[in-house]
Amino acid sequence: MIGYTINVSSQEKEFYLQAGLLYDSQENIMLENRVIHVIGNKIQSIEDPEKIPVDAEVIDLGEYTVLPGLIDAHTHVLFSQEPQDDFTEESIATLVLENPALRTLRGAKSVKSYLDVGITSIKDLGNSGLFLDVALRDAINEGTVDGPRIFASGPIIGAPGGQLYGVSHEHQDLVGLEYRIITSVADAKNAVREHVNQKVDIIKICADNLPNNTRLTVDEMKAIVETAHSYDLTVTAHSVTNQSAWEAATAGVDGIEHGFNLADSTLALMAQKNIYLVPTENSRAYMHSYYKLSGSNPEELTWLNRYFENSKNRLLRAIKNGVPIVAGSDNYTDIRIPRGASSRDMFRAYYEAGMKPLDILQAATFVSAKHLNKENEIGILKPGSFADIIAVKGDLENDFLNTLENLAFVMKNGKIYLEKSN
Ligand SMILES: [Zn+2]
Incomplete structure (x- = not known):
C-alpha cells in the first residue's frame, strides 16, 4: 500500500x-x-x-x-436505584422495563467516573442481567468505551429465589434473568461451565439470600468451588449470616463479601484458609446522604450508631484474626454523586472504622489483586x-x-x- x-x-x-x-x-x-x-x-x-x-x-x-491504580473489589455498575427504592421492585423494573442495550449503555456512561477518582480496576459482582458485565468489559478492553478494567462475574449463582424477595411463584422465571438459580450439585457444576463459556473472570455466589430464606448447600458450594478452581477462577461468596459464611468457608470459597455477622470462630477459619473479607463498609457521610435522600432524618436513626459500631467491631476483629482485607464498596444507590466518587467512599469508611491509611491502600491494590491471581499485573x-x-x-x-x-x-x-x- x-x-x-x-x-x-x-x-x-x-x-x-x-x-x-x-x-x-x-x-x-x-x-x-x-x-x-x-x-x-x-x-x-x-x-x-x-x-x-x-x-x-x-x-x-x-x-x-x-x-x-486503585481497585474496587465489589461493584454493580449495571444496576442503580434511588435511595427510597425497594431493591426487588427496582430489579424487576430494570429487567422488564429497561432494554438490556439501554442498561448497558447507562453502565457504559457511569464507568468513566471510576477513572476520574483513580480507580482503574473493578470487580463487578452481578446484578448485571445475563452477562452484560462481560459485554461492557469487552467494550472497554477494545477501546469502544472509557472505563476501568472490569473483572466480571456474570449472573450471581444462588439458591431458588435469588436475592429478589416476594416474587410470586409463577414469576420466578424473572429471577433467572438476573441470577443463575441452581437446584442441585450437578446443576451447580453446569452453572460454572456456562459462566466459563461466557468468559467470566470470577465466580460470585450467594451463600445466603436474605431476606429470602434460601441458601446454597455446602455440597453445592463445594461443587462450584471445585469446578471454578479447575478453570483457574476464584469464587467469592455474598454472606450476611455467620452460618452461611462458615459453610462457604468450609466449602472452600476464596472470599467472603460483607460478612456483617462473622463470629471469631469463622474469622479464625477464614484466616487459617487464607479466605479474604470484602467488608463493604459505608461512611457516616454516605449513610447520612442516603437517608436524607430517602426522606428520613439520619439524626433520628439511633440504629445507625449500632450499625457503625457493629461494622467497625467486625472489621477490627477480622484484622486481629489475620484475615486478609480486600477493599470493596458495593455502592449502587444514586446519592447524587458520580458512581466512581461513591465507590471512593469505601476509603473513608475503612478509615473511620480504624484501619491505617497504608493498610487501606494495600487492601485496594496488592491484596485485592493477589486474591484475583493478578498481583503481577495490577x-x-x-x-x-x-x-x-x-x-x-x-x-x-x-x-x-x-x-x-x-x-x-x-x-x-x-x-x-x-x-x-x-
Ligand atoms: Zn453487592
Whole structure:
C-alpha cells in the first residue's frame, strides 16, 4: 500500500514518570526518589532518576505520591436505584422495563467516573442481567468505551429465589434473568461451565439470600468451588449470616463479601484458609446522604450508631484474626454523586472504622489483586505490570482522605486520563 505507514512508535509510547514518593503496595511502604519507565501499556522498570536518558519524555510527578491504580473489589455498575427504592421492585423494573442495550449503555456512561477518582480496576459482582458485565468489559478492553478494567462475574449463582424477595411463584422465571438459580450439585457444576463459556473472570455466589430464606448447600458450594478452581477462577461468596459464611468457608470459597455477622470462630477459619473479607463498609457521610435522600432524618436513626459500631467491631476483629482485607464498596444507590466518587467512599469508611491509611491502600491494590491471581499485573508498580498509575498531592499517612481526593494524574493501560498541573 503506497503512502500508508503504520506508526509503531505511537502504539509504543515511552515515558519516564518521576515520582516524589512511590507507594510499594507489596511491601506496604513509601519509597523516595524513583522513576517509572513505561513503554506502551506496561511498566518496563523502576529506576533511579539518574538513569533517565537525556532526550526522554519525562512526566514530572516530583511533588506527588505515585501509586498503582486503585481497585474496587465489589461493584454493580449495571444496576442503580434511588435511595427510597425497594431493591426487588427496582430489579424487576430494570429487567422488564429497561432494554438490556439501554442498561448497558447507562453502565457504559457511569464507568468513566471510576477513572476520574483513580480507580482503574473493578470487580463487578452481578446484578448485571445475563452477562452484560462481560459485554461492557469487552467494550472497554477494545477501546469502544472509557472505563476501568472490569473483572466480571456474570449472573450471581444462588439458591431458588435469588436475592429478589416476594416474587410470586409463577414469576420466578424473572429471577433467572438476573441470577443463575441452581437446584442441585450437578446443576451447580453446569452453572460454572456456562459462566466459563461466557468468559467470566470470577465466580460470585450467594451463600445466603436474605431476606429470602434460601441458601446454597455446602455440597453445592463445594461443587462450584471445585469446578471454578479447575478453570483457574476464584469464587467469592455474598454472606450476611455467620452460618452461611462458615459453610462457604468450609466449602472452600476464596472470599467472603460483607460478612456483617462473622463470629471469631469463622474469622479464625477464614484466616487459617487464607479466605479474604470484602467488608463493604459505608461512611457516616454516605449513610447520612442516603437517608436524607430517602426522606428520613439520619439524626433520628439511633440504629445507625449500632450499625457503625457493629461494622467497625467486625472489621477490627477480622484484622486481629489475620484475615486478609480486600477493599470493596458495593455502592449502587444514586446519592447524587458520580458512581466512581461513591465507590471512593469505601476509603473513608475503612478509615473511620480504624484501619491505617497504608493498610487501606494495600487492601485496594496488592491484596485485592493477589486474591484475583493478578498481583503481577495490577495493584502493583513493578516491571511487567500494566501501566495503571495514579498520583495524589499531600500526605497520605497523615492526611489520608484529603490527599486521596487531591488526585492529579491518572494513567490506565499506558493512556493518560487525567493530568493536572499544579
Ligand atoms: Zn453487592
